[in-house]
Amino acid sequence: MGLDITAYRQLVKAPAGSDPEADWDRCFRFYVNPEFSGRDAGLEPGTVYVRPEPSATYEFRAGSYRGYNDWRNALARLAGFARGAEQAWNDGLEHGPFIELINFSDCEGVIGPVVSAKLARDFAEWQERANSLAEKGRGAPWCDAPVWFLGLYAHWRKAFEMAADGGAVALH
Numbered sequence: 001m002g003l004d005i006t007a008y009r010q011l012v013k014a015p016a017g018s019d020p021e022a023d024w025d026r027c028f029r030f031y032v033n034p035e036f037s038g039r040d041a042g043l044e045p046g047t048v049y050v051r052p053e054p055s056a057t058y059e060f061r062a063g064s065y066r067g068y069n070d071w072r073n074a075l076a077r078l079a080g081f082a083r084g085a086e087q088a089w090n091d092g093l094e095h096g097p098f099i100e101l102i103n104f105s106d107c108e109g110v111i112g113p114v115v116s117a118k119l120a121r122d123f124a125e126w127q128e129r130a131n132s133l134a135e136k137g138r139g140a141p142w143c144d145a146p147v148w149f150l151g152l153y154a155h156w157r158k159a160f161e162m163a164a165d166g167g168a169v170a171l172h
Contacts, residue, residue: 001064002062003061003064003065003107004061004171005059005170005172006170007057007058007159007162007167007168007170008057008167008168009165009166009167010165011050011168012050013047013048014050019048027049027051028049028051029046029047029048029049030043030110030170031109031170031172033110035105036109038115039104039109039110039112039115040110042112042114042166043113043168058158062156062171063152065106065107069106071152075098075149076102078143079102079122079126080096080097081093081096081102097125097126098119098123098126100115108172110171111163111168112168113163113168116159116163116168116169120160120163120164123157133149
């Protein structure tokens, strides 16, 4: 088991009366994780959406749950959280680069277009620092696998850039 990610751009509401249980191949509804209030900003609660064309979706595997948490911990350290993701969780941090992803479920939930736009900016602004890991040919003290880190960094950046365009990023 592991964490899969699907990003959507330009979501379209399904016609009234659409039932994702009956029309699962045509429409769907996001799971909004109640433990992370506001991450779904820009989506309407309970809305059923039309399944977009493949060109409006992007899917990737973030890894095993442990692998994803290792990556998320490295992301937190890149962003300056000395104790990694644990610092964000234990200190209740609500502001900072990548915080909406670092302090989010590692198994399911949705991040709407508003938060996706902020995260897309974070990934763009921190790209040079992340790239410096690979250019040195070795990891920083907090990341001993820069190629792996940068590969996932690129996937997440693309996902949030897509979702910033009226879409969402679903973790499932």
